[in-house]
Amino acid sequence: MTNTDSLYRLAAGTLMPGFQGTTAPAWVLSALDEGLASVCIYGPNIASPAQVTELMGALRAAAPQALFTLDEEGGDVTRLHYLTGSNQPGNAVLGRLNDPATTASSAAAIAAELRELGFNLNLAPDADVNSTDTNPVIGVRSFGADAELVARHTVSWVAGLQDAGVAACAKHFPGHGDTSTDSHHTLPTIDVDRQTLTTRELVPFAAAIDGGIASIMTSHIMVPSVDSEHPATFSRAILHDLLRAEMGFEGAIITDALDMAGASAETGIEVAAVRALAAGADLLCLGSETTQERYAGIVEAIVRSVRDGHLSLERLQDAARRTAELAAAYSPSANWPEATEAPGPAIAAAFDVSASARRWIELPQAAEFVTFDSATNLAVGHVPWGPAAVQAHTDIGNISADSKLALIGRGIDEHHGIWKAAADLRRSGREVIVVDCGWPRMKVDLVTFGASRAVAAALVDFLTR
Incomplete structure (x- = not known):
């Protein structure tokens, strides 16, 4: 393998595109063969139970070692049950029931469905503290408005999912609960002092780290008390200094979708990808409508940034390594325990x-x-x-x-x-x-x-x- 081939493979090893349609495009299968780390499945990719089974079979056969991913929070945010609505109650209901065993059982049931289809990374749970009632994007996705309650149920949900063989991803670091705008459309600000951030927003993430969570997702928000210049996804102060050095997280850092306005409306997704890697992100979620041309452009932008010295080779190698380690830790071929049937909650x-x-x-x-x-x-x-x-x-x-x-x-x-x-x-x-x-x-x-x-x-x- 030439150095150029190696660099392209490293870049691919940090990416998670989606795609349009209900069958695996040829370019996705080719990219998996060339080192693509992950593919994310969205609601519009699902047409029927038989179709998603066939789709996942084709993807997993093409890349037994890859991370196959979706947002299956249970409750209102569901991909697997996009056509019918989720068979799980969701975080806010689980938080109000306040029984950690019930929360863990709900997550384990989700894991069993995902693992049967070949998924091994779930972009959940939502670990945000919903401290603003008018929050337009979190709301019932949160376990509640109390940081300690959210932390308790985040830990239980993560354990239920990961003990059943699917990696969890707590989101949206360092906390999206205190916003009245939606980062899909704009760039929100969490305008709180560092003490409030530490004793509210960060509490569930710290608990998840102590509980062994496999990955954490960034948010496209401004947190001026930590970094007044860069959104969290592009902030070394937030991803490296706070999450890695101060909080001790050693797992994979995954970005929220980079096609969201809060991430790339001003710069374009290619620039956003390089900025996220440089800040400390390891696996870049590219969004649901990634095309072959966009994917190729992002890979090329990463390779070019290394050659130009704007992104260090060591940082790219570190990102690809952490992503590969996540995939290896949650290999579908491992002997995971069978899920036990639990009664549904009241x-x-x-x-x-x-x-x-x-x-x-x-x-x-x-x-x-x-x-x-x-x-x-x-x-x-x-x-x-x-x-x-x-x-x-x-x-x-x-x-x-x-x-x-x-x-x-x-x-x-x-x-x-x-x-x-x-x-x-x-x-x-x-x-x-x-x-x-x-x-x-x-x-x-x-x-x-x-x-x-x-x-x-x-x-x-x-x-x-």
């Missing part, structure tokens, strides 16, 4: 139920559920949610004349259309409750703290018991 125990909702439940009329369109974020995507995910939705134009009505939304704020509908129906004499399947922003009759298929089934059962 999800409804996590609901916040008002007196008005309890009175509504006792009314003798038949219940109908009306789901209102609610904005979501790119992390969630277009996944069936709420009662509609379990075929319990009635269009508002088709409601019965004498039923009681549960109006369902998520992330309901004062401007949400659900309020006018509720007021109009109540004026006409109907019995109505308003249900929020998200993180509550204002007072409603019932909050589920999640919108997954599992939570939706529990909600329908709870309201019709």
Whole structure:
């Protein structure tokens, strides 16, 4: 192998592209043969259980040693169940149940599904402390607003996943919970002093490191108390000085998707890739719509930066080494224990139920559920949610004349259309409750703290018991 070949292979060994379509493109298979470290699967890559089984079989056959990856948080963020909604409750529900064993069981169930298909890295759990109720991108993806509770359940979730043979990745370091903007679209700022950062945002990550987490994901946010010039993904002060030197993390540092506006809107993804590696990242998530041309351009940019002296060869070698060690530690061919079947949690125990909702439940009329369109974020995507995910939705134009009505939304704020509908129906004499399947922003009759298929089934059962 020539030095040039070796350098290109090193660069490929730090990359994790996605791709478009439901079959493995020839360029991805070729890149895997040439040293590509990882491939990330997204919701639009999945068309059916049989198709994803065939897809993963083709990818794993092409690269038995690679990291095959997805975001399977359970709850609202699901890739494996993108077509139906997740069969797991999600972090906010697990945090409210506050039983670490239940949290670990949920993660182990996810690991069993992933490992059967050939995945060995899961970009989860979300370890953010959701300290801002209006956070547009975290919300129910978080275990809660208390740092110690989030830390406790992060550790349990990581153990459940990794003990079953799938590497975990705590995100979004150093903490995305205290933002009111979404880094998919802009560059948020965590404007807290270093003491607050240490005693709130960093607590779950420190616990995860102590618990042996395999990888940690960066966030595209500004944290001026640590680095006033560079977003976390591109900050040596945050990735090396804080995460490596101060917190003692020795695993792989993975970037959030570099095609997000908070990472590359101003510079382009090729520059962002080099900056992330130089700052201390090891595995670069390139995003869901990576093309052959973009991938080749990123590899070339990394190689050129080493030749030009803008990125040291030692840093690139270190990144490729840490990524390869992660893959080796979670080899699908290892003899991992079989997952044990655990009873599902009593999800409804996590609901916040008002007196008005309890009175509504006792009314003798038949219940109908009306789901209102609610904005979501790119992390969630277009996944069936709420009662509609379990075929319990009635269009508002088709409601019965004498039923009681549960109006369902998520992330309901004062401007949400659900309020006018509720007021109009109540004026006409109907019995109505308003249900929020998200993180509550204002007072409603019932909050589920999640919108997954599992939570939706529990909600329908709870309201019709």
